[in-house]
Amino acid sequence: MSGVRVLIGTRKGAFILTSDAKRERWDVSGPHFGGWEIYHLKASPADPNRLYASQSSGWFGQQIQRSNDGGKTWEAVGNKFVYDGATGTHQWYDGTPHPWEFARVWHLEPSLTDPDTVYAGVEDAALFRSIDGGQTWQELPGLRTHGSASSWQPGAGGMCLHTILLDPSHPERIFIAISAAGAFRSDDAGKTWRPINRGLRSEQIPNPMAEVGHCVHRIAMHRSRPGVLFMQKHWDVMRSDDAGESWQEVSGNLPSDFGFPIDVHAHEPDTIYVVPIKSDSEHYPPDGKLRVYRSRTGGHEWEALTQGLPQRDCYVNVLRDAMAVDSLDPCGVYFGTTGGQVYASADAGDSWTPIVRDLPSVVSVEVQTLP
Amino acid sequence: MIRVVLPAHLRTLAHVNGEVKLHVEGQATQRSVLDALEAGYPMLRGTIRDHATHQRRAFVRFFACERDLSHDLPDAPLPDAVATGAEPLLIVGAMAGG
Numbered sequence: 001m002s003g004v005r006v007l008i009g010t011r012k013g014a015f016i017l018t019s020d021a022k023r024e025r026w027d028v029s030g031p032h033f034g035g036w037e038i039y040h041l042k043a044s045p046a047d048p049n050r051l052y053a054s055q056s057s058g059w060f061g062q063q064i065q066r067s068n069d070g071g072k073t074w075e076a077v078g079n080k081f082v083y084d085g086a087t088g089t090h091q092w093y094d095g096t097p098h099p100w101e102f103a104r105v106w107h108l109e110p111s112l113t114d115p116d117t118v119y120a121g122v123e124d125a126a127l128f129r130s131i132d133g134g135q136t137w138q139e140l141p142g143l144r145t146h147g148s149a150s151s152w153q154p155g156a157g158g159m160c161l162h163t164i165l166l167d168p169s170h171p172e173r174i175f176i177a178i179s180a181a182g183a184f185r186s187d188d189a190g191k192t193w194r195p196i197n198r199g200l201r202s203e204q205i206p207n208p209m210a211e212v213g214h215c216v217h218r219i220a221m222h223r224s225r226p227g228v229l230f231m232q233k234h235w236d237v238m239r240s241d242d243a244g245e246s247w248q249e250v251s252g253n254l255p256s257d258f259g260f261p262i263d264v265h266a267h268e269p270d271t272i273y274v275v276p277i278k279s280d281s282e283h284y285p286p287d288g289k290l291r292v293y294r295s296r297t298g299g300h301e302w303e304a305l306t307q308g309l310p311q312r313d314c315y316v317n318v319l320r321d322a323m324a325v326d327s328l329d330p331c332g333v334y335f336g337t338t339g340g341q342v343y344a345s346a347d348a349g350d351s352w353t354p355i356v357r358d359l360p361s362v363v364s365v366e367v368q369t370l371p
Numbered sequence: 372m373i374r375v376v377l378p379a380h381l382r383t384l385a386h387v388n389g390e391v392k393l394h395v396e397g398q399a400t401q402r403s404v405l406d407a408l409e410a411g412y413p414m415l416r417g418t419i420r421d422h423a424t425h426q427r428r429a430f431v432r433f434f435a436c437e438r439d440l441s442h443d444l445p446d447a448p449l450p451d452a453v454a455t456g457a458e459p460l461l462i463v464g465a466m467a468g469g
Contacts (some may be wrong), residue, residue, distance in 0.1 A: 033383075034383075035380055036380065041438075058421070058430060059378075059380070059428070059464040060378075060380060060381060060418040060464070061417050061418055061419065061428060063414070063418075079414075079416070079422075080422045082422070218450035334385065361465060
């Protein structure tokens with residue numbers, strides 16, 4: 001019988017929840033790596049028992065953990081992330097040049113086909129790749145040495161590469177996003193990159209045609225239609241129908257178009273989910289009501305999903321990597337909050353229930369649908 | 372025999388309980404002890420000092436014999452009591468955050 005495994009990264013460890021396909025009863029395993037910040041865990045699409053986790057600490061730095069048994073046991077693998085060649089500078093918050101400094105791994109994206117190949121998006125922004133199961137890491141320096149890189153600036157959370165999308169129909173095509181440089185695309189497996197930010201509007205940037213400098217929070221795609229991208233930007237929900245060549249705003253009737261995560265229904269490429277947040281100075285839901293918004297039209301028209309979610313006195317946030325979907329039918333949707341709750345819907349968002357509710361602040365949520 | 376006490380998070384990472392005991396070739400210094408520690412426990416590389424520069428991480432401190440050795444040179448001899456194993460070298464995660 002098929003089932004679901006939910007991989008949760010928190011400020012104080014990792015947790016793994018499992019259920020059968022009914023998604024009614026959940027077993028909680030963890031904390032794994034208790035006391036460490038777990039920015040992200042993700043499983044290999046090519047081997048569901050191969051998991052990778054980014055473990056970090058302000059005291060002791062970065063670790064990468066690998067599991068070969070679905071998260072029952074783990075081993076520390078390579079943690080040496082060294083920029084390739086001269087590091088150069090980006091802009092600091094005050095506009096002065098600042099040398100690239102490695103801080104942590106924000107996001108791990110395993111290859112679609114090879115369990116031993118995995119990409120890492122890091123702060124300060126760069127893309128690394130391992131082809132030996134995480135034992136060693138090599139930078140793909142074409143991104144960090146792009147001609148615009150000296151003008152990139154960190155967002156409030158640091159200059160992080162937080163989104164990596166691998167195109168299933170074009171094996172050499174990779175999309176990434178950096179706060180606050182914007183979105184970039186490579187069509188040659190990461191050797192060269194170009195910004196794909198045409199159509200983004202950011203109030204703080206005087207030049208409406210600015211190639212970089214946009215605070216992209218998250219990008220999502222449906223694997224059956226990888227040329228269509230959906231983006232939650234610092235403000236604005238955006239859509240591209242040409243693999244990022246141009247973007248149109250699809251915020252429509254959202255109560256706020258600020259937010260962090262965005263995701264796509266597993267079986268309906270035009271059904272998308274966001275969690276509106278009141279503003280960039282108040283990182284909590286509008287009116288104290290935690291609402292997921294769903295569009296079944298690829299944007300513009302949104303409906304509030306509230307059943308089972310707190311509709312008063314709720315002031316949690318949902319971070320950019322903290323929403324995921326399963327591929328069962330009906331599609332399951334999952335998200336975690338900074339208050340330590342993980343909510344799940346087994347009916348594509350119509351109703352929600354907390355599957356665990358008192359974890360440390362949740363940083364990331366990923367879901368595996370198991371055979 | 373050199374005795375090293377790791378902070379709790381690094382004991383967990385290295386899968387050790389209690390003190391670590393190390394054989395160190397030549398003079399016992401911070402560098403030679405950390406070289407031996409990392410050789411025996413490769414997962415600790417990068418957690419106490421930088422991979423490339425070997426500079427101590429900002430929030431890690433070294434103590435022994437009731438002295439703070441954090442700012443001693445890496446090749447300075449450790450106290451005799453550490454070199455003989457009478458006293459441990461304490462690797463400490465600094466308190467921070469108030």
